[in-house]
Amino acid sequence: MGLHKPIYHPMNDCGDVVVCINSREIALRGEEWRRRAYFHHTGYPGGASWTLAWELHNKDPTMIIKKAVYKAMQGNLQRRHTMERLFIYPGEKVPDDVLQNVSNQIRQLRPVPTRLDHIPEEEVQNFPKVMDYPEDYVLK
Amino acid sequence: MASIIRRGVSFMKNSYISSSARTIVTTKQLNIKELREQKDGSKLVIEGVTLPSLRAQLLVRAQNTNPSLVPSEGNIEKKPCYMCALGLDVKHTDVLILSQFVRSDGCMLPRRITKLCRRQQKKIGTMVTMAQKAGLMINLTPGNCKKDPKKRRDYKKFNTYFDEKTIFMKRIPDQSDKFKR
Ligand SMILES: [Zn+2]
Numbered sequence: 207m208g209l210h211k212p213i214y215h216p217m218n219d220c221g222d223v224v225v226c227i228n229s230r231e232i233a234l235r236g237e238e239w240r241r242r243a244y245f246h247h248t249g250y251p252g253g254a255s256w257t258l259a260w261e262l263h264n265k266d267p268t269m270i271i272k273k274a275v276y277k278a279m280q281g282n283l284q285r286r287h288t289m290e291r292l293f294i295y296p297g298e299k300v301p302d303d304v305l306q307n308v309s310n311q312i313r314q315l316r317p318v319p320t321r322l323d324h325i326p327e328e329e330v331q332n333f334p335k336v337m338d339y340p341e342d343y344v345l346k
Numbered sequence: 347m348a349s350i351i352r353r354g355v356s357f358m359k360n361s362y363i364s365s366s367a368r369t370i371v372t373t374k375q376l377n378i379k380e381l382r383e384q385k386d387g388s389k390l391v392i393e394g395v396t397l398p399s400l401r402a403q404l405l406v407r408a409q410n411t412n413p414s415l416v417p418s419e420g421n422i423e424k425k426p427c428y429m430c431a432l433g434l435d436v437k438h439t440d441v442l443i444l445s446q447f448v449r450s451d452g453c454m455l456p457r458r459i460t461k462l463c464r465r466q467q468k469k470i471g472t473m474v475t476m477a478q479k480a481g482l483m484i485n486l487t488p489g490n491c492k493k494d495p496k497k498r499r500d501y502k503k504f505n506t507y508f509d510e511k512t513i514f515m516k517r518i519p520d521q522s523d524k525f526k527r
Contacts (some may be wrong), residue, residue, distance in 0.1 A: 233505035236512060240501040256525035260501035323485045330442060335401040337446045337460055344451050
């Protein structure tokens with residue numbers, strides 16, 4: 207963060223932060239919601255617990271993004287301080303003091319797909335067809 | 347009291363349906379696309395009409411768009427099906443293509459109707475399921491499931507996307523492959 211600035215240094219606070227919105231609407235691949243488990247240990251004997259991704263997302267919709275970013279960073283002393291510069295919000299509501307300093311936007315990697323019932327009826331009918339019914343097919 | 351009323355209502359419904367619905371079995375029912383009923387005076391004429399398909403004008407075929415890709419007629423047994431010949435990279439988000447292979451109740455059409463090869467039928471059938479699970483084809487989804495993902499339970503209610511590479515992950519190796527290193 208602040209890598210483009212000439213005064214950048216890993217231990218220097220350039221004032222740059224990342225704001226992440228709509229974390230409740232994240233999409234996981236395939237069966238990840240019920241296959242992915244998050245491990246936690248209280249430190250006491252028998253204190254291990256595994257929480258599935260959908261259970262964790264029900265409890266805290268920001269936690270999955272937070273853990274993903276935390277895991278992707280190097281495990282050095284700077285990690286906890288860099289994590290302080292990431293703001294995650296479950297919805298679209300962002301506090302004004304954060305919002306007024308936003309200067310740029312990172313494009314989303316995966317565009318949100320269009321639903322069939324949101325496409326107008328005329329466009330669906332006039333779309334080029336690939337499959338045609340055989341002669342003796344009774345439409346259902 | 348309520349049970350008596352319910353029973354009465356169901357009885358009335360049954361009698362109504364059995365009287366109104368007429369089941370007429372004509373001989374060659376399969377060769378028909380539409381049954382038409384006409385009534386002139388006391389005569390009731392029921393005729394089966396083979397209608398031209400609405401999709402005929404919009405149909406895209408590889409031999410029309412790019413004839414060089416289609417092999418000559420010498421090897422008929424190796425002729426690819428129309429989906430392989432087109433060579434489209436279909437994803438599970440392409441609902442406009444996938445909805446053509448689906449009945450109005452959301453079921454995938456069988457192979458004798460789609461006329462696809464085995465591999466394409468498997469691929470498109472899986473992608474239809476993916477689109478339905480991701481909630482992209484809400485109007486073409488079987489009625490016994492909650493169509494909108496937001497109304498589903500537990501892990502099903504969150505947004506999901508799929509990778510098309512996972513369709514043929516379980517590849518059964520050829521018998522000749524086991525001698526290869
Ligand atoms: Zn094929």
